[in-house]
Amino acid sequence: MPGLLRGVARTAVAAGTATAVRNRVTKRQAERWAEQEGAEQPVGRIPAEAQPAPEAQDLAIDQLKELAQLKEQGILTEEEFAAQKAKVLGS
Numbered sequence: 001m002p003g004l005l006r007g008v009a010r011t012a013v014a015a016g017t018a019t020a021v022r023n024r025v026t027k028r029q030a031e032r033w034a035e036q037e038g039a040e041q042p043v044g045r046i047p048a049e050a051q052p053a054p055e056a057q058d059l060a061i062d063q064l065k066e067l068a069q070l071k072e073q074g075i076l077t078e079e080e081f082a083a084q085k086a087k088v089l090g091s
Helices: 002-037 056-072 078-089
Strands: none
Touching: 002 056, 002 078, 056 078
16 A cells, blocks of 8 residues: 555656646746737737736745655655655756
């Protein structure tokens, strides 16, 4: 059973990391497209700066809290925790 829980925990962390990366890539693409379009904005379009975007920092904090809980529950070892923490922080 601990092996199954560890596998589920790893999957959850990987999914969270993938979501964070996807959000950063989407934000970068939107910024590039905005630069290419220049100052001209089509009517009815909301500028990228005015659109609400999830904060990558808040997402990273939530992921770190989840990792800490998994470590406290004994699902993640210290080494696994450190590796996942480094991924979340981009180190």
